[in-house]
Amino acid sequence: MSAEDKANEVSADAQVQEPTPSSPDNDASASSDSAGGPITLFFIIGLAASLVLGWVIFPQLLYSKKKQPVDFNHKLHMGLVDEGCQSCHFFREDGTYSGVPKLAQCMDCHEEMQGDHPEEEKFVNEYMAKDLEVPWLVYARQPDCVFFPHAAHVKLAKMDCVTCHGNIGESENLRVYEANWITGYSRDIWGKNIAGIKRNSWDRMKMDDCSECHQKNNVNQASVQTHKGGCFVCHK
Numbered sequence: 368m369s370a371e372d373k374a375n376e377v378s379a380d381a382q383v384q385e386p387t388p389s390s391p392d393n394d395a396s397a398s399s400d401s402a403g404g405p406i407t408l409f410f411i412i413g414l415a416a417s418l419v420l421g422w423v424i425f426p427q428l429l430y431s432k433k434k435q436p437v438d439f440n441h442k443l444h445m446g447l448v449d450e451g452c453q454s455c456h457f458f459r460e461d462g463t464y465s466g467v468p469k470l471a472q473c474m475d476c477h478e479e480m481q482g483d484h485p486e487e488e489k490f491v492n493e494y495m496a497k498d499l500e501v502p503w504l505v506y507a508r509q510p511d512c513v514f515f516p517h518a519a520h521v522k523l524a525k526m527d528c529v530t531c532h533g534n535i536g537e538s539e540n541l542r543v544y545e546a547n548w549i550t551g552y553s554r555d556i557w558g559k560n561i562a563g564i565k566r567n568s569w570d571r572m573k574m575d576d577c578s579e580c581h582q583k584n585n586v587n588q589a590s591v592q593t594h595k596g597g598c599f600v601c602h603k
């Protein structure tokens with residue numbers, strides 16, 4: 368309502384009631400009759416704004432995006448190597464996992480350019496020629512306090528890489544890496560869905576996700592729920 372309206376209303380009221388423009392009765396009737404619309408509207412706008420802020424903008428602000436130093440094509444390379452995934456990701460003799468490959472594993476083929484792809488050019492000129500390891504960003508990287516043995520899962524439990532990593536092994540490009548500003552951890556740990564919905568086994572890998580599968584499989588149960596110690600199954 369405009370100031371003019373208000374003034375009219377007040378003067379009209381003043382003729383029949385007490386001549387005090389600020390009497391509580393006046394204010395109450397004015398706001399309950401005509402301000403209900405705008406208040407509801409403000410409420411809806413405010414609600415919509417906070418939903419957008421909380422569900423869309425905040426999660427985006429919480430993560431910084433980083434491009435991998437070189438884009439690696441898994442699909443292409445799987446057609447070139449002899450031993451599948453193990454050509455690059457293998458168990459060492461002591462049972463530890465090699466993880467992300469080192470330059471030496473690319474050397475045999477990339478000491479010289481294999482084609483003219485700009486990503487290969489970058490890889491060969493900036494890393495191979497200078498003997499510099501590529502600082503790959505590891506999506507699955509857990510905090511330092513976590514102990515995760517691939518051997519227990521891949522060799523003993525015979526689990527597939529896809530169960531925890533999704534289809535990276537068949538991909539043609541490496542996706543953008545997202546790091547949480549506060550913790551510094553990869554977004555793959557908490558997952559994308561802030562409502563906590565998990566559609567695939569690889570959507571996220573929080574403490575509860577490890578424990579849930581361990582409980583199902585009766586792994587040496589260090590129950591997080593019962594707090595009966597045993598935290599050191601997964602923590603060092």
Ligand code: HEC
Binds near residue numbers: 438443444455469472
């Ligand atoms: C068995 C041989 C072989 C090995 C081992 C190998 N590459 Fe390649 N790589 C190739 C060939 C062949 C191409 C295709 C070149 C073309 O046709 O453009 C290629 C292409 C590439 C490209 C650019 C093409 C693209 O689509 O992304 C990059 C980057 C690359 N390799 C990185 C690596 C890295 C890093 C390693 C080690 C982890 C590696 N390669 C190991 C043979 C190999």
Ligand code: HEC
Binds near residue numbers: 444453455503505529
């Ligand atoms: C020619 C070498 C090569 C082969 C063969 C290969 N990879 Fe990789 N892989 C790489 C390189 C280089 C990276 C580094 C990119 C990165 O940090 O994600 C990588 C990263 C990965 C990662 C991501 C780890 C993380 O969390 O960042 C997974 C999972 C993976 N590979 C699975 C596979 C699977 C499954 C196969 C077989 C289907 C396979 N790879 C075959 C070279 C290879």
Ligand code: HEC
Binds near residue numbers: 456507513530532
């Ligand atoms: C039970 C879940 C699980 C399975 C199955 C699994 N991984 Fe992993 N992987 C992880 C976790 C968790 C990490 C992070 C470990 C860490 O940060 O200490 C990881 C890390 C990696 C890395 C990066 C390691 C590094 O530090 O350089 C590669 C590469 C990888 N996995 C490839 C594979 C491949 C290939 C397979 C299949 C042969 C596989 N993983 C099976 C959960 C799994």
Ligand code: HEC
Binds near residue numbers: 512590594597
């Ligand atoms: C089945 C494996 C597993 C067990 C058992 C386990 N944790 Fe964890 N814990 C993890 C993983 C994975 C993370 C990192 C991901 C996350 O923050 O959820 C983690 C994270 C944590 C963190 C946060 C650390 C950080 O740097 O963010 C604390 C604190 C913690 N665990 C305490 C405990 C305690 C106390 C117990 C025993 C009651 C326990 N955990 C048992 C797997 C486990």
Ligand code: HEC
Binds near residue numbers: 516519531587
């Ligand atoms: C999808 C199922 C699954 C997920 C997810 C999983 N694990 Fe496991 N884990 C297993 C199974 C099954 C075993 C038992 C392997 C065996 O001994 O046969 C195991 C064994 C282990 C062991 C060895 C336990 C022992 O007694 O020696 C550790 C440590 C471990 N897991 C840590 C982790 C951590 C940390 C995570 C999360 C980052 C994780 N696991 C996620 C299924 C899973």
